[in-house]
Amino acid sequence: MRCNQSVFFFLLTLSFVTPFSSNAQSNLQPTNQESDDSASPTTSVEWLKRLQSLITSANYQVSFVQTTVGKETVPYLWRHAVLDDGTKVEQLNLQNGPGRELIRVDSIVSVFEPDTQPYSIRSRFINGPIPSLLLHNPETLLQSYEFVLVGRARVAGRPAQQIRVVSRDNTRFGYQLWLDEESGMLLKLNMLDLQGGVLEQIQVSAFTITETPSVYFSRINQSSLPDPITMPSTQSRAHGWEVNYLPVGMSEVKRDTRRLALTGQVVEYKMFSDGLVDVSVYVQPAEEAIGGDIALRNEVSTFLTLKAGKAQVTILGEIPLQTAKAIATSISSVSKNND
């Protein structure tokens, strides 16, 4: 109630002429005017832009936990800072057990894991439990998902704005996120199945936004970080099959032919992504593959494998089973001579 009043007041003072009820659904239309940072955002897209500007330009430290169905809760520490020379540094540390540390200096991410030589890769984001596109480039998600401003709530002891994220064709899992009203920081993120059950949850327990970078980053000797490894771009022969059905907003991001690391089987591989979820499609000869139809749930991922003639098609990704099935059954061969 209070929210509506303050929004109403805000609208009045700026003499907006938007209808009052559009508050809840107005995310569809792109924001015409450049949103002022000091003004309180009124649409879900403005809230996400505010989250993005905070995530990419502020000095902060966040403690959060990740809970997945059937798994133990995993605590993380996440720091970000913009150093005096403009370098953006970020750290993500798994707090339990032997741990796992990722340090990003601009667009190079160094990974420190137990039992593995530290290595660096070229990436603009740390690939953590929070979907990086949601934080860094939420506008790219708009073609696949609808962002609906729900209203006020209280999360982690702070007033928050709740936003629902729903796929436009209802073929993917939904999300709910809560942003701190004062700063715009992400406070909570739920991943929901189509029935509304929580599959995965990220809950911030504490966060601080500071003027100066954390002292932690001054202790990093940037020259001692491992050099980035270069990924050989694999040029592979054309696949003899094509996926004909994809959920709205999903597109192919990768295709190749290679051997699986664990079994050495040769697979033809395509990856599709909508920014929030990635779906892998594998096609291999049925006689050396599983050779049957299996559907199972691995944590929040769906694993579906179908035998279609001489080919075995496998779909893997954080999507509902019916969507995986729709993708799998839409695959058709392009040229008859293959497979």
Added chain:
Amino acid sequence: MTQQQEKLSAFMDGEVEDDKIIDAIKQDEELQAKWQRYHVIRSTMRKEASVAPEMDLTASIAAALDNEPAIVAPKTSRWRSIPVLGNVIPFAAQSGQFAVAASVALAVILGVQHLNQPAPSEPFTTAPTAGPQGGLAPVSLEQTRTLPRNDMNEVLAKKRKINALIADHEQQVKLKQVQIDEEEKVSEEPDRP
């Protein structure tokens, strides 16, 4: 009899004034039982019953107590009353239990090893093994014995194939951003050497 019942019922409702029914109840055990049941039923219907209808345990408990032989509390053993020895004995008993448990565990481990030995948990061959690839099937005396395990191997192989795909998917997801960025790097100038 039915008249008595009716009277009893009327008396409970306060509609009978004469005292004859009280005497009748005093003398008739059956009527007494009815009297109790009626009261239980009435209080149940009024939802004030806190006892089940057959809950008159007093008589049976009294009877049981009469039959109970008197028990004299046993004295604690003299060994136990000496502090040191009293502690030693349970410890000895405990260690015996521990020894038994340990030997069971050992047997389990041995059993597992024995079971696992024939099934080769060989790591995946990524390259085809060079060697004679003729049409001769290897002859083995154990062939009949390994037959029942074939099914288990199949299940394991299936699991391994599933795991291989899941692991690969997870790796691809991890590396996706890297590739996208590397492709973009081609057009951008690198900010770090």
